[in-house]
Amino acid sequence: MNTSINIFHHFPSFSRLKILIIFKSILKMSAVPDQYEGFTVSSTKEWSNFSRTKITPKNFEDHDVDIENECCGVCGSDVHTITGGWGELGTTPLCVGHEIIGKVIRVGKAVKEFQVGDRVGVGAQVQSCMQCKNCKSNNENYCPKMVDTYNAPYNEDEGRSDKLMKDSKGNQIFSQGGYSSHTRAHQQFVFAIPKNIPSHEAAPMMCAGLTTYSPLRRANVGPGKTVGILGIGGLGHFGILWAKAMGAEVYALSHTPSKKSEAKELGADKFICTENENWADDLAFTFDFILNAADMTHKFDLTKYLGTLKVQGEFHNVGLPDEPLPGIMAQTFAPNGCKLTGSHIGSKKEMLEMLDLASRKNIHPMIETIKISEKGCKEAVERVKVNDVRYRLTLVGHREVFGTGK
Numbered sequence: 001m002n003t004s005i006n007i008f009h010h011f012p013s014f015s016r017l018k019i020l021i022i023f024k025s026i027l028k029m030s031a032v033p034d035q036y037e038g039f040t041v042s043s044t045k046e047w048s049n050f051s052r053t054k055i056t057p058k059n060f061e062d063h064d065v066d067i068e069n070e071c072c073g074v075c076g077s078d079v080h081t082i083t084g085g086w087g088e089l090g091t092t093p094l095c096v097g098h099e100i101i102g103k104v105i106r107v108g109k110a111v112k113e114f115q116v117g118d119r120v121g122v123g124a125q126v127q128s129c130m131q132c133k134n135c136k137s138n139n140e141n142y143c144p145k146m147v148d149t150y151n152a153p154y155n156e157d158e159g160r161s162d163k164l165m166k167d168s169k170g171n172q173i174f175s176q177g178g179y180s181s182h183t184r185a186h187q188q189f190v191f192a193i194p195k196n197i198p199s200h201e202a203a204p205m206m207c208a209g210l211t212t213y214s215p216l217r218r219a220n221v222g223p224g225k226t227v228g229i230l231g232i233g234g235l236g237h238f239g240i241l242w243a244k245a246m247g248a249e250v251y252a253l254s255h256t257p258s259k260k261s262e263a264k265e266l267g268a269d270k271f272i273c274t275e276n277e278n279w280a281d282d283l284a285f286t287f288d289f290i291l292n293a294a295d296m297t298h299k300f301d302l303t304k305y306l307g308t309l310k311v312q313g314e315f316h317n318v319g320l321p322d323e324p325l326p327g328i329m330a331q332t333f334a335p336n337g338c339k340l341t342g343s344h345i346g347s348k349k350e351m352l353e354m355l356d357l358a359s360r361k362n363i364h365p366m367i368e369t370i371k372i373s374e375k376g377c378k379e380a381v382e383r384v385k386v387n388d389v390r391y392r393l394t395l396v397g398h399r400e401v402f403g404t405g406k
């Protein structure tokens, strides 16, 4: 007889059951290290030179969920950040990546939604104040105290205090992204992943998916609406999938003619190549909504795009170029009374709705995977930079590479 069974003999049967459950959850739990490991960059000049370094997570608080990373998508925003297109790095070394899927390995004492072992995702935001009017109206993605998943400073008291969060050496703690071994996020920014969505496909849904779903949903896109998706990259290809699933007529607008067949495969009814000088000639008063996911809008003839909108139609920017939008005359809005708008990621409510839609309708993005390493991260960001991705890269193999998940 083995010893563990001998020990159990000393307890009544209900206690044996309890001990078994505790024992099983200890087995499922991996240790949470004080420092994480990640592939990081140290300067915008050498933006694609990644090194494997230690990174310091925020202090663990009551609503935090600790996650052992499994994979992470590569967003255009990672490239804008490390190239310095949006400004200097907030901290170095910096680990980017905000399309993270992994497994819960610890929860704070106020966390009700998750348990150790759950498969979850984290997108481009990890914290907000949870008290302001935006947080209380499913607009936590517009909280003035929001913390981005990487390159943002943390404050004490789950972000509600004005006091900066410091490490044991007195250095300000910054958020660090998912090209790394682990993630720590407030439970509001952690999402359960439906069983039938594979991790490498769920990863890019965390940012690219949500950022395109939210504005389409808020614009009530559906049957009877004509929608243009402009810039068919990571975000744009999700835009086609969602707009089609919502029942709209969908046009893909792209400056890359070779994307035509894939755009149709994704569900686009029509493909317009914006490199043709006369592309807009027959499109006056066509679109209810254009979702602009391109990040070169500063080079666009915006007047031409706005002229394709129906009366009071909307040109909505989710692409965030390094340069200001081109100057336009106020008169540009006169012929159709159109609107020029924009948005930032989406809310948890929208994320869960989007995941449910993808799960129910069996929606699959077009994903390529690269194993995470110094070389893998370099290749990934360099390819995004030169528009050589069809249509999203997901870095995979985190557990093997970081030696976690044992």
Ligand SMILES: NC(=O)c1ccc[n+]([C@@H]2O[C@H](COP(=O)([O-])OP(=O)(O)OC[C@H]3O[C@@H](n4cnc5c(N)ncnc54)[C@H](OP(=O)(O)O)[C@@H]3O)[C@@H](O)[C@H]2O)c1
Binding pocket: 074, 075, 076, 077, 078, 080, 207, 208, 211, 230, 231, 232, 233, 234, 235, 236, 253, 254, 255, 256, 259, 293, 294, 295, 296, 299, 317, 318, 319, 320, 321, 343, 344, 345, 384, 387, 389, 391
């Ligand atoms: N608002 C938010 O909350 C939010 C969230 C995530 C990302 N973003 C931003 O959204 C943008 C797109 O991100 P992504 O990950 O989808 O990037 P991406 O995969 O690189 O896609 C960008 C697309 O822009 C178009 N484009 C590139 N160069 C162009 C040029 N010279 N002229 C015209 N179009 C060009 C391309 O589409 P075609 O080849 O089809 O023309 C390309 O596929 C980035 O600026 C990113 O920072 C914003």
Ligand SMILES: [Zn+2]
Binding pocket: 075, 076, 077, 078, 098, 124, 207, 208
């Ligand atoms: Zn992103």
Ligand SMILES: [Zn+2]
Binding pocket: 128, 129, 130, 131, 132, 133, 134, 135, 140, 143, 144, 145
């Ligand atoms: Zn708030």
